[in-house]
Amino acid sequence: xxxxxxxxxxMLIVFAxxxxxxxxxxxxxxxxxxxxxxxxxxxxxxxxxxxxxTFGYLDAVLIISTAMIFMKVVEATGALGTISYxxxxxxxxxxxxxxxxxxxxxxFPGMLTGLSSACILTTGALVAPALIGMGMPAVSVGAFIAxxxxxxxxxxxxxxxxxIIGGGVDMPYVGFEKPLIFLTFPxxxxxxxxxxxxxxxxxxxxxxxxxxxxxVYDKHGIKLFIPIFIVVGLMIGVRFAPDxxxxxxxxxIFMIGAVVGLKTGEKVDAVKVSRSAIRxxxxxxxxxxxxxxxxxxxxxxxxxxxxxxSALQLPPELLYPGIALIMPxxxxxxxxxxxxxxxILFVFLGRNEIVVTSAxxxxxxxxxxxxxxxxxxxxxxxxxxxxxxxxxxxxxxIPIIIALLFSILTIVYAADIGSFLQ
Amino acid sequence: xxxxxxxxxxxxxxxxxxxxxxxxxxxxxxLAMVIILIPLLLRIFQIK
Numbered sequence: 001x002x003x004x005x006x007x008x009x010x011m012l013i014v015f016a017x018x019x020x021x022x023x024x025x026x027x028x029x030x031x032x033x034x035x036x037x038x039x040x041x042x043x044x045x046x047x048x049x050x051x052x053x054t055f056g057y058l059d060a061v062l063i064i065s066t067a068m069i070f071m072k073v074v075e076a077t078g079a080l081g082t083i084s085y086x087x088x089x090x091x092x093x094x095x096x097x098x099x100x101x102x103x104x105x106x107x108f109p110g111m112l113t114g115l116s117s118a119c120i121l122t123t124g125a126l127v128a129p130a131l132i133g134m135g136m137p138a139v140s141v142g143a144f145i146a147x148x149x150x151x152x153x154x155x156x157x158x159x160x161x162x163x164i165i166g167g168g169v170d171m172p173y174v175g176f177e178k179p180l181i182f183l184t185f186p187x188x189x190x191x192x193x194x195x196x197x198x199x200x201x202x203x204x205x206x207x208x209x210x211x212x213x214x215x216v217y218d219k220h221g222i223k224l225f226i227p228i229f230i231v232v233g234l235m236i237g238v239r240f241a242p243d244x245x246x247x248x249x250x251x252x253i254f255m256i257g258a259v260v261g262l263k264t265g266e267k268v269d270a271v272k273v274s275r276s277a278i279r280x281x282x283x284x285x286x287x288x289x290x291x292x293x294x295x296x297x298x299x300x301x302x303x304x305x306x307x308x309x310s311a312l313q314l315p316p317e318l319l320y321p322g323i324a325l326i327m328p329x330x331x332x333x334x335x336x337x338x339x340x341x342x343x344i345l346f347v348f349l350g351r352n353e354i355v356v357t358s359a360x361x362x363x364x365x366x367x368x369x370x371x372x373x374x375x376x377x378x379x380x381x382x383x384x385x386x387x388x389x390x391x392x393x394x395x396x397x398i399p400i401i402i403a404l405l406f407s408i409l410t411i412v413y414a415a416d417i418g419s420f421l422q
Numbered sequence: 423x424x425x426x427x428x429x430x431x432x433x434x435x436x437x438x439x440x441x442x443x444x445x446x447x448x449x450x451x452x453l454a455m456v457i458i459l460i461p462l463l464l465r466i467f468q469i470k
Binding site for chain 2: 022
């Protein structure tokens, strides 16, 4: 057995053992796996490399932290509650259109933060009671929110799995908007319509509105949405008018939005909201730091090169089923992106790499739904009071299969899709 | 100017994590917070 495989297996065993037996947070288990990988590879304890690895995703750490603070501020001002209230009040007569808009609404925090869990904990939690009131079983509501959370994480402008894969092949995070929109928005619409026609027949608007937080629009008016306008405006403005609008960087844009949000709606306790935002994002921040160390040690020991070469030698008939089955089975979007996504991208060099990376990020993103961690199903079960989170995964099987097929077809026809989207 | 603004943002995030670190009861979660603090503190103090 090649030494690279022995190193990789020892790292994976330590990671799995740390998570399942010692109940360590995933980030810590990854750090421990990196430590052992370096030892097995004969590099002793390479402090410089381990520390270097923690910096691998420092930009993503800052984006997630500030985006979560922004989302929590916007939620506390009453803006999110007001949007969901207004959406249902004005569109309850068109359930299909309403479900599509609810889907985009649930995706919204994930689009801005790059975090799937942010969708479930903020907008997902807001609309869940309303969806149950509209006639959907709680398990299906959980599945709908969990799938939308994955699509929100993958949709632009922020997509962390793409950043992880791109970081591994020195590809800048530029030009991904159109492929990511192409991959996520049609899937969101199909998924929304799937649940709408399966479960929603007639909406009792009073019952549904009674389960939502009340609108505070009459009290604060349009200024309630100023923080969202500022953040979206600056993000878009930098791309379309780079000479007129300076590029502050995404973390600073979120902080500007959060500070403005303190004065635009309901009273917000800035310290409490910031602490709650950072506390909720800690597991993901830990994973990012751990992934950075893991990738650094894989590079140091030659495991990454070995994986890339092995992926290049895979027979074509095994390649696509392999991608569709193995990437989600990693149980984490970030782990799948860093360990499998990077070498797999090398296999498709020469097609449109931006389209391929976008599709790989969606397949990796589905890993957040999968056991053993089933992170998103656990979160959705928690907010809906469902004891067995696997029932949520079961209810999401059809949209997951559609998403996998769509992603694989996108990889197969990446070159054509790339030309079409230009 | 922008550089120091980002140092301030990193310091804000690090200070919140430090507060959570001392309030946290589980050593496992404390360990996770420590590894997140490593790059933040090294960047804030401009060691790396």
